[in-house]
Amino acid sequence: MKKLTFTSVFSQLLLLLFVIAWIVPTFGLFISSLRDKDVLAISGWWTSFTTTEVNEIYRTKGKEDQIKEGDYYFIKSNLFDENQVKEIYRFGITSKNIDEYEVGETALFKDETEITVFENGDYIWKSKEEFKKKKGKRIFVSAKSPPSFTLDNYKEVLLKEGLGQAFLNTFAVALPATLIPLIICSYFAYALTWMKFYGRDLLLATIIASLVVPLQMCLIPVLTIYNDFGALFGVSAKSYPGIWMAHTGFGLASTTFLLWNFLKTLPSEMIEAARVDGATHYDTFIKIVVPLSIPSFASIFILQFLWVWNDLLVGLVFLDKHPSEIILTAKLKELLGSRGENWEILTTGAFVSMTVPLFIFFSLQRYFIRGLVAGSVKG
């Protein structure tokens, strides 16, 4: 440990400030996804760690629940639903004076019936005459609500909002859209590195140029090809194989470039020795190059997988918005439009879409960083 100097304390504080600024937005989203939706809509997520005070209105039960004990009629029940954990400290019976009574005190209605409300929401409503009204009376309570978290939002979002299906769809898009380019490009990169053929340098230059070509330059013609192809064979222009190949195409340059960068660092003596011994290029590739490339395959797999998983544009253009094809990002965007004020759905949906990237990030960070540092340029 270095000794504490002004500079070191200052840099620690400055870094801490950066860390807080960077983590707080995501943290707030995560906490919000675990909160009750009614509370979420009216209070900031940072209040969820402390006991909050809320003013609420409840209604007592009506005449059906009355019982007769001695000379009096009673209605005994609880104001809260089953799952609520709240602590009442004051209550009232008119909207003008909502915290008139201490908890445990007895309030007198105009019709001379009496009500006593207790801390846990229990109440006893007492009357000399039989209760006649079907509807109960309004009770105003001031309650303390301790921090509480729930997984209800996740259940709702995954099952009712269709995010569960979108989650599976995204996997069905992302896995092949990562594996196919990896397979094709590993052969391609091998050929670019170790095979001699006419036009190799030109091909390499094309790859490097393609690295930075914006996706937008390719969308309209590719979509036209898909539409023509679909019309010709009477199939839908938007399909899983279609989007796999689109992602393969748009990820091909970067995947090839990264692999080529790695392959050219392999000792050429080894490859040449294998060739002299009579191994074909195919044997050399499968038996020597592939085993040595596993770490770089891992890096590239992660980069491409995250890219596809997080993509919105390609998914919007090449897949339908049917529940059977919609991907997570497109679904989330749809929810932003249709459920813009339902923050419990949005925060939870966003977090669901982030689970896989975050899992990969925390478990395979080293490979992820290695891939990025190796040259993350993508069109």
Add this chain to the structure above:
Amino acid sequence: MSIFSLAITVLIGVLFFVLFFHLSNFLLDYFRVKSSKNFSFENSLRVIIFIAPAFIVLFVFIIYPVFETIRLSFYDKVGENFVGLFNYTWAINDPDFKRSIINNLGWLIVVPTLSTFFGLVIANLADRIWWGSIAKSIIFMPMAISFVGAGVIWKFMYDYRGPGDQQIGLLNAIAVALGFEPQAWLTIPVWNNLFLMAIMIWIQTGLALVIFSAALRSIPNETLDAARIDGASELKIFWSIIIPYLEQTILVIWTIITILVLKVFDIIYAMTNGQWQTEVLANLMYDWMFRGGGDSGRGSVLAFCILIGVIPILAWNLYRHKQEQKV
């Protein structure tokens, strides 16, 4: 679709390519054993097997579309009749286009600069502090999540409630706590662009950070120690040794983020869809791809404008590649 049918589809898709390479190479080997006279013919067949799938994909999805898009920019909305420069003159006179160009320029100036700057500062701070690697992980994390996810995170940060209500967006809560009026941040023209850029900076700083940390480690310790012994302050070391040493890295990060920013789409599309003067080229292009059945001519012009933005970088990359090949 059920998990099962999705899994089958995925499996068939991947197996198709695995089998293609295995079978074609197997067949080649099989026939070679039978007639091993024509060696160069066999070799060129092997080259074709290795590069054909990738080349076809490259051609269909990148090379052909680039030229086709340029051609379409001179054609009408269905791409059938030649209209000369009509789409270009339309673009120049279109207020949305002007707005997009201005905004894209703003993005190009602000985002790469601030991301690189923050990345550099944080990399330097984190390098000398024992909990630096945890800090780096946290700041790097937004790189893993999608732009749409980040959009939701920040839309929640910017959420607006009327002055009387309790704010649930953190930014407005802070504003109110400091005695200001709450603002609907995303609907205040011009400034709202900065709030959108903040999201991109939040994401891309992590990229700059990891690349800088890798580069910082390559600075020889002797140089730094020598400077310290000579009594140079940390700030002086930063400006006179570290910055010049990282010049190349800064340039690389700058270009990566610049390319990304030129194409920025998801954030705008998810947050404002170009309303309140936040339009950018990529979003306008997407809009014209589908608006009124789609206008491939106008869409192509907009895509071409984005390409023009990356051409200097493309040329520079090719130049660098050529230099490397010579060595």
